[in-house]
Amino acid sequence: MIQELNRIQQEVLQSVGNKFDKDLRHDKTKELRIKLKNAYIIDPYSIDEYIARDGYKALHKVLFSMTPDDVIEEVKKSGLKGRSGGGFPTGMKWSFVKKSDKQHYIIMNADEGESAATIDGVLMRQDPHCAIEGMIIAGFATGATIGYVYIRYEYPEAQRAMEHAIEQAIAKNLLGKNIMGSGVDFDIIMYRGAGAYICGEETSIISSIEGLRGNSKNKPPFPAIEGLFNKPTIINNVETLGIVPQILLNGGEWFASMGVPGSEGTKVFTLTGQLKEPKTVEVPLGTTIRELIELGGGMREGRQFKAFVTGSPNITMLGPNDIDMPIQFDTFKKRQVMVGSGGTVFLDDSTCLMHFMHFNVDLLAIESCGRCTPCRAGTRKMTQFFEKIIEGEATMDDLQKMKDLAEHMRDASLCGLGVAMGMTMYSALYSFEDEFVEHIRDKHCRCGKCFNEVAA
Ligand SMILES: Cc1cc2nc3c(=O)[nH]c(=O)nc-3n(C[C@H](O)[C@H](O)[C@H](O)COP(=O)(O)O)c2cc1C
Structure with missing residues (x-):
């Protein structure tokens, strides 16, 4: 043969x-x-x-x-x-x-x-x-x-x-x-x-x-x-x-011999979001976020890189301070970020993170199989919290409840769909807590997308 x-x-x-x-x-x-x-x-x-x-x-x-x-x-x-x-x-x-x-x-x-x-x-x-x-x-x-x-x-x-x-x-x-x-x-x-x-x-x-x-x-x-x-x-x-x-x-x-120790070989990524040239690429693991942005032709004209998101609707993220972080399993895990299946979304500074997260969490609520309560009720409740933030009705007490809910979903959900909420909230708050606080305490949206704009 x-x-x-x-x-x-x-x-x-x-x-x-x-x-x-x-x-x-x-x-x-x-x-x-x-x-x-x-x-x-x-x-x-x-x-x-x-x-x-x-x-x-x-x-x-x-x-x-x-x-x-x-x-x-x-x-x-x-x-x-x-x-x-x-x-x-x-x-x-x-x-x-x-x-x-x-x-x-x-x-x-x-x-x-x-x-x-x-x-x-x-x-x-x-x-x-x-x-x-x-x-x-x-x-x-x-x-x-x-x-x-x-x-x-x-x-x-x-x-x-x-x-x-x-x-x-x-x-x-x-x-x-x-x-x-x-x-x-x-x-x-x-x-x-x-x-x-x-x-x-x-x-x-x-x-x-x-x-x-x-x-x-x-x-x-x-x-x-x-x-x-x-x-x-x-x-x-x-x-x-x-x-x-x-x-x-x-x-x-x-x-x-390719990649880095602990994250051997190459990985295929779909680069999507607010890049000039979204595309599918294959790179050795250990490649940095900045290098992926360059492969995607850079961020859109006149815009600054804001977030690197892995997954969707189960999302985790890194912020501008992490732009030179290599993509590898161990470093990502320490920050509770998934390398993910390779679907990535690059956000620029025109995107309101609260809207982006609301969209994804709402999708999870729709897609939850509903078999376990932490995921079925938790994804729905989390969506409502983001709605309150966007409408200017959330309090700092709600933010604490969101953190508690995410931890509960992480510990008690039946499968990764609900479990991942712990990482989603941890990684979002690690890099973007100021944006949550601006929305909740100051009723200010740096992208001009929330409050009156939504009501109108
Ligand atoms: C909600 C949810 C959706 C998933 N969807 C996929 C999928 O579409 N494709 C996939 O390969 N793995 C998916 N997974 C991961 C699988 O459960 C499983 O871990 C994977 O197929 C194992 O393959 P691997 O060891 O080759 O990575 C999903 C996990 C969860 C929790």
């Missing part, structure tokens, strides 16, 4: 001319395209072009020269942490699945519900085979023979690209039964969500695939022990699985 892959590679390389000769490392910027190496270069509907760029060679290597434990060790060596935001070490997660004769599952989380993120969408539309190859490797490492792609309702184009890629991979015996004659089976099922933000949360995805309402559940048991249909299940994000083939092909050390 490797001869067949090499033959296809040679044929395509001879026929495409200089189409692939693009410089992947851009001298003048911090961009380093590893996961995006094929995006906008290959034809995503051509498996041969993927093969020509070393596609499915990692799978061949894994199936014919490695054991499942070798694969897990290599992923651990790479330092890869989940790219959905939590930053959980991928190799460690895979090792939690106890090998047994039970059916195991892999779920590729392609729900990408964050409004500022289009990382997984770009990967699936532009390079669907890398996620498929990563899923098969994850299946081999964890003993799963069935993988579900849980794809968000709003991604029909990505779904088309994935479905087409799955058909092509099956036709070439790179997916399905007895892959490449190795004796290993792996099937992929596409499952389309119905457009709920909560269904990106891992226990809610499981409920949704099982045909239940997309509610989150208590953990433990964790999905790796008891997940889909009560069987051991690994849930990984598209970007996480998409980089796995390259880690296996080039080695864990190669991946770990």
Whole structure:
């Protein structure tokens, strides 16, 4: 089979001319395209072009020269942490699945519900085979023979690209039964969500695939022990699985040599908000916020940088004093800021933070599954507090109540949707407490957006 892959590679390389000769490392910027190496270069509907760029060679290597434990060790060596935001070490997660004769599952989380993120969408539309190859490797490492792609309702184009890629991979015996004659089976099922933000949360995805309402559940048991249909299940994000083939092909050390210790490798970010050139970029972890702003062409003309927001509607933020802070898991965690799935919003000084937060918290109230009271009632109550601030009716006592409520939601909510409110309020107050106080005590909005303006 490797001869067949090499033959296809040679044929395509001879026929495409200089189409692939693009410089992947851009001298003048911090961009380093590893996961995006094929995006906008290959034809995503051509498996041969993927093969020509070393596609499915990692799978061949894994199936014919490695054991499942070798694969897990290599992923651990790479330092890869989940790219959905939590930053959980991928190799460690895979090792939690106890090998047994039970059916195991892999779920590729392609729900990408964050409004500022289009990382997984770009990967699936532009390079669907890398996620498929990563899923098969994850299946081999964890003993799963069935993988579900849980794809968000709003991604029909990505779904088309994935479905087409799955058909092509099956036709070439790179997916399905007895892959490449190795004796290993792996099937992929596409499952389309119905457009709920909560269904990106891992226990809610499981409920949704099982045909239940997309509610989150208590953990433990964790999905790796008891997940889909009560069987051991690994849930990984598209970007996480998409980089796995390259880690296996080039080695864990190669991946770990990029980024910074503890935050190895690269991360894809969607740069949105009040930038001159919003776009999707891939940079080594450790890149600073200022460097991301430069990649986005700078803030809009005549405007000052105000806040770097990760996520949406679950948001955390950093302020102007943090502009040279490197983006890495540990430094962000100390400030209770999520690296997040890569969806970012850059705000300039024309944006009223109270309005911005009200918008996001209100969205959380709408998207809360409602199963636990701290999140169901807490998101609604928090929205009302922001309404009071905007209307000039909040007191300093309300600000204390907001802090208490956020802490209660952090400690008592069932899943990350409510839990994150603690970080949201902590990070907002850390950098912008003066703006809260100006609104509440002085009834002053530096952007001229609140009070009379809202009433009018
Ligand atoms: C409310 C909520 C929404 C989430 N949405 C997504 C999502 O759209 N995509 C995703 O990959 N992870 C999402 N997550 C994180 C998942 O629960 C899970 O941690 C992730 O898929 C693990 O993948 P990783 O280890 O590769 O990062 C969400 C979490 C919460 C609390």
